[in-house]
Amino acid sequence: MKPYMLKARYYETDQMGIIHHANYIRWMEEARIDMLSQMGYPYRRFEEMGYISPVLHAECEYKKSVKFDDEVKIVVSLQEFGKVKFTLRYDIYNMSEDGVLSAVGTTRHCFLNKDGRPVMMNKEMKEFSDVMQKYFEEIDEYKS
Template sequence: MMREIQEYRHKVQYYETDQMGIVHHSNYIRWFEEARTDLLEQMGMGYDRMEALGIGSPVLGVEADYLRMVHFGDIVSIQTRMKEYNGIKLTLEYEVTDEKTGMVHCRGLTKHCFLNEKGRPVSLKKDYPDIHALFVEMMEQGKQKPE
């Protein structure tokens, strides 16, 4: 049984904001990557381990819905959930929440695939069953959480 995954926390830095002290929209995409990296590390399958095995996971697509502004000095929590996984492709969902108010400020998703060192698609299910089992377990764990 996998341990409880902790949300990723981020304190907004000055350089992430514009002259009005509001976070520039591009930074949410960076936060998604930080949260994704953190999730994989908590699963025991960080990018360093995947790359050592010759597995890459490029981003195929990104979506972000900006609901409210985030400001310099705010602390946000980013919950990351697996939405879809089939052994070859992965879709993750993100929810950026203000820690003080509990209000959701941004929702988004990223789509990924798995490639070998030659840039060819990899089936984790077939080629890396132990890694596939981790992703399946995380997918199942995400389905049990209330939305």
Template sequence: MDYIHTVNYYETDKMGITHHSNYIRWMEEARIDFLSQIGYDYAKLEQMGIISPVLSVSCDYKKTTTFPDKIYISVTVKEFKGVKLHLSYEMRNENDDIVCTGTTSHAFLNAEGRPIRMNQEYPQLYEILKDLAVKD
């Protein structure tokens, strides 16, 4: 299910167009929603001792958005092999036009900042993410 973000007035610049930095924030909102939908919200991950820092972000802007557009953001597991999680995002407006695409990469670390062997330490989450990964 898509995450829906309504463009806020404060997210626009002097020209009335959404400032480019907000799209990365929207990816984070959609990612948090995605994790909640699969049963692993951030609070649960933190309780389990998992932190998931962002390793990289890319964003390709296709079309401008303005206040108060509704943006539908789909999140897809692009790749997951247990060490890094690669997500892709597609943002569409109410006319179903793509306004932005992006990717993020994440690691899974324990509280000491060491990589987690997801398949051994958290096999249930590992299987969910592996099953959701796009098949070639």
């Protein structure tokens, strides 16, 4: 799985000339969508299956500023994976600053069906559940 790469855009900066804090949350969403696509589950596929995946919680700890035109790498990893909810972690690196860790974030999600009811991923979305767990087990083994 490739990390998500982007170049910080000018319109994302604030009056101080650094990337506005809200844009890190957007970048996390972009990285999450990219990760799912790489796993063979583009978000549109979930919608076509009748599922949506709301963000239940999001947080970001800012460590070092990113500026316009900096190259950014985002590595997504699985923190928790339950029957209904899962939590992703995002390590955001500024590659223009020797790969310094610029921010660490997490998002918690679930899946809802067409009626807005929570989905038991291990039952109603077994294939996705298996793929998700296998992918992140492989990543954990790689880190060891």
